[in-house]
Amino acid sequence: MSMEIAIPQPAERETYLNKEYGVWSWLLTTDHKRIALLYLISITFFFFIGGFFALLIRLELLTPAGDLVQADTYNKLFTMHGMVMIFFFLIPSIPAVLGNFLVPMMIGAKDLAFPRINLLSWYLYIIGGVLMLHCMLTGGVDTGWTFYAPFTTNFTNTNFIEAGMAIFVAGFSSILTGLNFVVTIHRMRAPGLTWARLPLFIWAHYATSIIQLLGTPVIAVTIVMVAAERALHLGIFDPKLGGDPLLFQHLFWFYSHPAVYIMILPAMGIMSEIIACFSRKRIFGYSFVAFSSIAIAVFGFLVWAHHMFVAGMSVYAALVFSLLSYAVAVPSAIKVFNWTATLYKGSIHYDAPMLYAFGFLGLFTMGGLTGLFLAALGINVHVTDTYFVVAHFHYIMVGGAVMGYLGGMHFWWPKISGRLYPEGWARLAALIVFIGFNLTFFPQFILGYLGMPRRYYDYSHMPEFQVLNVLSTAGATVLGVGYLLPMIYFLWSMRYGKPASDNPWNAAGLEWKTASPPPTFNFDEEPVVTWEAYNYEELDAPHTEEVRVAR
């Protein structure tokens, strides 16, 4: 699909980017679009910090001997990699950046329901981030991102309290984002925009917000309990004091398993938008895809103990959770099948966002199917705490969520910046990311199946694992290049990119009916929606006049 190029206008139009200038106009803004950009800068910073730790991990594993870092340092590296990537990049990535930017525009609203709470959420994120940075610079934490009791409560000498506080505070930022989305989607939809007409991106964010609201308080309480037991020796998790260490795992995974859906559901929302646009078709089975988001949010809360099959929980409970874990595959599969059916006989265009969408489809499917392996009790026992699990969740979180995030960034970049990115470079980057990702993580499935445990810095007793580890490290290098490229050309395009028209993809959705970049309050007049979502057949029909609601 060729992108339209707008003819530059003589007088500069007022947009959210040029309405005010200066640092304070950004730091005190309540405009959801500016807050989205504040989040974009912040999460990109943490992505590269987390990526740096990943690089060191992969370099250490290049050789079987533990020769680059000490064992203690390695423990800290994978802990800080996990904590930074999960709590400071993946969880806020799509909701706080693209969700913040797009949710009000997609429903025809001027802003989110609580703009100041939106800004507060960013400040809480930053306070959490500063605490985490301080914790890293003063020695880091070696508990693993899962910070299991009793290691965290009784044994570790590292500063878990500070890392826990960082996650606690950042959690509230996530709760506030979810709260804002739920109220906004319920109360601020444009006239005519019924639930059945909502873009699937909105359905996905609604489902995500439910998890953020109901799950995050549980991890917050768990952190408080760990801190209370560590500092005050209250008997919650320590058996010597009358506690139960498995209680920690129940509480931790009650949040942390659904947290995976906080990462993947918004990416699924992006997939629906991109696949419909670049197939020029309405999403096949719209209502099934919409309700499968809600089903994933609810079912996601029923499966947590599959992380605990070997931890000593009851066999009966393990059976129940194994069965329920299979159940969550159903709504995920509904989505994948419906996206695939949407492609069928579609007029498919291979632009960069669509390449990321194809990448997502393949990688998420592999991640999801290997999740079914892990739901099976017998296989789970064999591969628990091996690289098989590491590969599985990276296929979901990186292959799924990050591919979705990058696809979404490319799709909406013309709207966000008012500029076009270089399409050729973007397609190349999508290809590099796909190849680099598979080269990094596919060998890890084999390593795990063969028995290489995760979180080991030295595998000199098993030198035959080296070839696969070298492949994985090589892949990580390629993947790193794939991630650097978009950052470079996005920045380049802000100055040198061609000006984008309001709707360069000829896409459906209210966000494309306003200007690129949009004015501060998104629409000059309130839009009235009289059409179904993804009305591509109508849009592509000859002699159709688009309804514009902004200059």
Add this chain to the structure above:
Amino acid sequence: MSTHSSSSSSPLKMYFAVFFALLVGTGLTVFAATLDLGRFNAAVALGIATVKATLVALFFMHVWHASEKLTKLVVIGALFFLLLLLGLTMTDYATRLWS
């Protein structure tokens, strides 16, 4: 968002009454901790805490008299998910071989 003041002539008076009830609840919790009630220790403490949490939700969070459907949805949703947490955790605790 809600019509919380519709039945009360002085919401401030009501807030202080609830606050006083919460203080009494805290006193009761401390007092109950000094008694050895055997297997009922936890049940009594949790019972008092539940009453206090209910007071906070009903009056300070304006769930009492809330006419807004969304508020009701949030309350029902939160209770449902709490039930999931407790219920599914009990599938482990009720059937684990403790020996």
